[in-house]
Amino acid sequence: MLPQSRSRRRAGALLLTFIFGGFDGFAANAAPADRANADAREQAGVLRICAAKNQPPLSLEDGSGFENKIAVVLAEAMNRKAQFVWYERPAIYLVRDQLDKNACDVIVGLDSGDPRVATSKPYYRTxxxxxxxxxxxxxxxxxxxxxxxxxxxxxxxxxxxxxxxxxxxxxxxxxxxxxxxxxxxxxxxxxxxxxxxxxxxxxxxxxxxxxxxxxxxxxxxxxxxxxxxxxxxxIDDDAVKRNGEKVPQRFDQSVGVRHDDTALLEQIDAALVLAKPKIDAILQVEGVPLVPISR
Known part of the structure; x- marks a missing residue:
């Protein structure tokens, strides 16, 4: 049984990684990013954002998803223009079908530490x-x-x-x-x-x-x-199954990029600091309850 939303908050994270790509030994490594094209996009001031066309309320083709709004704020803080690369299938497929194939460069709203990608410093926790x-x-x-x-x-x-x-x-x-x-x-x-x-x-x-x-x-x-x-x-983060296994209830959220896009990740981390007030405002309007970031 597949987890409910992207890689996040899953009882079956290993199964998801096996099916949708991630761990060495389970799935083939993604092809290296085209560095020349990436440099050209940076010079052109474009940030390509992987996004699902119909994943309400997170992502919608008209840009009304709150993660779309966060992506725009992030791009602005990087002095780039947000260029959405829309995908018909649910967001759970974005890493395997879009990011790993170099169709786009950034996914907003992944769990921090998602093994399929390199993740930014967390920008909120809920x-x-x-x-x-x-x-x-x-x-x-x-x-x-x-x-x-x-x-x-x-x-x-x-x-x-x-x-x-x-x-x-x-x-x-x-x-x-x-x-x-x-x-x-x-x-x-x-x-x-x-x-x-x-x-x-x-x-x-x-x-x-x-x-x-x-x-x-x-x-x-x-x-x-x-x-x-x-x-x-x-929900209090104290959930434990009868066998003593902890079931986490709270998660830091990050921006994900390909593992070899280290320069882009550094830029994103810096931009998230600048964009934090606007991101917090988006989350407040959305009504998302927040807790302190864990790290």
């Missing part, structure tokens, strides 16, 4: 959240909360930490038919099956689900826009 109706006053903040076992439908993304922990507390089977109904009963095994984050939030708003578990950037826009008052609560 995590998974519980989304509930405000009138329920549940205020659940941890997977150790015993009330989770007594709730009705819980919406999670396939391949996510939420799915892993829902199974661990013995509630996955009770929710299985409901979860597959969110994707018209399409099998999530051995293929990328995305649960629309707007639909997850809508399920909570309508009462179809008592709680949704999602990565904050995926749902913050829809929670903020909901006519029904909703509560978004960052």
């Amino acid at each position: 995590g998974y959240v519980f989304v509930t109706r405000a009138d329920r006053d549940l205020n659940i903040k941890s997977w150790s909360d015993q009330r989770l076992a007594k709730l009705g439908h819980i919406a999670v993304s396939f391949g996510s930490p939420g799915e892993v922990l829902l199974k661990d507390i013995g509630q996955y089977e009770n929710n299985m038919a409901y979860l597959y109904s969110l994707v018209n009963f399409k099998s999530a095994r051995n293929e990328y099956t995305q649960v629309d984050p707007a639909k997850m939030v809508g399920e909570v708003s309508s009462g179809g689900a008592e709680l949704a578990v999602a990565f904050a950037p995926d749902v913050a826009r829809y929670v903020k826009a909901s006519v029904t008052p909703l509560r978004i609560s960052l």
Whole structure:
């Protein structure tokens, strides 16, 4: 089963790397970047950004995705023009199909330390959240909360930490038919099956689900826009499976480039410092809850 969103926040990171490229020994190394072309692009003042055409709310071809906006701010801080290289397929394929093939040079919004790429210094940190109706006053903040076992439908993304922990507390089977109904009963095994984050939030708003578990950037826009008052609560980073294995809930976010693009990465790190106030403003407007960067 493939993880839910790009390489990020995955219970199956190794499987993702095997399928979408990354570790030596598992996948072929990417072809070296064309240095002459890269130098020409720098001189022309262009920053080629890999982006999915239809990955709301992160990336949209009209530029309204908040990661598109961050990319523009980054390019401006580098004194370059943002040139989006749009891709039809979901963002999870961008590294393998676009970046590694030198179709573009930068991906915004990857987990820091993603093994498929070289990542910048983190520019924000956030995590998974519980989304509930405000009138329920549940205020659940941890997977150790015993009330989770007594709730009705819980919406999670396939391949996510939420799915892993829902199974661990013995509630996955009770929710299985409901979860597959969110994707018209399409099998999530051995293929990328995305649960629309707007639909997850809508399920909570309508009462179809008592709680949704999602990565904050995926749902913050829809929670903020909901006519029904909703509560978004960052999940405490204390989730542990019954076997003692920790399941991380919070992640630093970075910009990714090819491993050999060291000069570009240095420029990005410097530009992120300059762009930080504007990036923070974009995240604030989006409604993404933040926690201090870990490193």
